[in-house]
Amino acid sequence: AKTRHFRWDVGYMFWSPDCVENVVMAINGQFPGPTIRARAGDTIVVHLHNKLHTEGLVIHWHGIRQLETPWADGTASISQCVINPEEPFVYRFKVDKAGTYFYHGHYGMQRSAGLYGSLIVDVAEGEKEPFHYDGEFNLLLSDWWHQSVHEQEVGLSSNPFRWIGEPQSVLINGRGQYNCSLAAHFNNSTSKLCKIKGDAQCSPHALRVLPNKTYRLRIASTTSLNSLNLAIGNHKMVVVEADGNYVDPVAVENMDIYSGESYSVLITTDQSPSMNYWVSLSVRGRKPNTPPGLTILNYYPNVPAKLPILPPPVSPLWNNYTHSKSFTNKILALESKTPKPPTRFNRRIYLLNTQTKINGFTKWSINNISLVLPSTPYLGSMKHNLKGAFDPKSPPERFSHHYDVMKPAANPNSTHGSGVYVLEFNTTIDIILQNANALAENVSEIHPWHLHGHDFWVLGYGEGKFSEKNDEKKLNLKNPPYRNTAVIFPYGWTALRFVTDNPGVWAFHCHIEPHLHMGMGVIFAEGVNRVKNIPDAAIGCGLTAKLTKNNGL
């Protein structure tokens, strides 16, 4: 195993992700940030330098469990103090498991500002993947707004509430086309055909392939808001990996991907090599106001600029949830390569997801509490038993049996909270995520929930309110997918199980950036007394500053 060092300067720069100039967060002048590539068992060391001048910074390594390094999880106010302007900080952690991951900002809405990149972990030297491929491509998916993230944040925390709306573009590897379409000649829309120079910042990167080969596409979604559907003209995709775990191979015409998820799919280039084909990315789950993102599957020896003669693949209707559920239910563990869930749980926590109001401000709440993060990060304050750093009261374990999840709340008012679910070390925890109606009638939205520090087994999805009597027996304990992100469908529930074997304080939250910003998350803590040697740089703020060698100075 190797130790791999990276030196990163993070700062703002002008960039045109979708052919319109904006300000983006860049790493070493790159957007998206540089791809980290390593082998399972390696240690990654990122020497970070904050050049934002007026803003703090942290980076979260999404999908990496941070075994024995909970302070390197990169969550502001949870695992560490924010890194101040001009301040250096070193992230050092092990990538223990092969898979497709990514990294992103986890302070305010910095992910939406473009602070993200890919993290690819190959199998350890001498080991083999349980499938074959001749080459691979990496597709990091995101959505993009022309309004600055600062304006978005102000709108979300204003009364009256100003919603961010749908994105202007979806991006593939940081590239999209706002004012034109690569496929304008196929639709009867008013968009004009793109005339983009090959070296333009918004020029799509074609996937250049040889005929009759198998390629692995590594696909990760770091969208702020949108659920996506990816399809490749004339080519089926065989899903083989989800969130860094192998899945039972399944062939699909198109695939859904929610924010926070990653997949690997295999494609075989067995179509006519005289043509190129579309790779098309469209919005699902919310009424789209964003044209599909496009790039080209470019068969050698055609030039990449040769546009496909067929129209882009038609994606399922945005609100065809039957299609979404059918895809999601097809993703099952590759049993020979996946740990089995314990057959019983020690504690089951029900989490009701509601859109709420606090003094007229619009929020999201879990069991009627909207998360606000404390100024002293939990990891340090819990490790050192400091009083007054956060709400000492444990948040509720369940919600009222009488709550009608099909209707807007009778009383939509909730409260702010910073309490922690303290989980006993080495026990099995079940989480029942319960969706409900939002503030407006007949609206219930998709929320992809992401857990830090763990993978969980997704035991099942269901409709309406979870019932112990009827739904318990339907849970899949045989081959549930092992993941770090799982969606709740409108008016439905999702059942998760995990084992508290990783000492630390871990966020569990909706991966939709504005929703987290509006309070849609909870905090879990386990075995914090076992955490050793938290670096001073991670606790040099708030109530823990005085515990550091130089008193936080």
Ligand SMILES: O=C1O[C@H]([C@@H](O)CO)C(O)=C1O
């Ligand atoms: O949090 C949200 O707020 C809006 C809407 O509910 C109110 O404008 C929306 O679509 C969200 O996902």
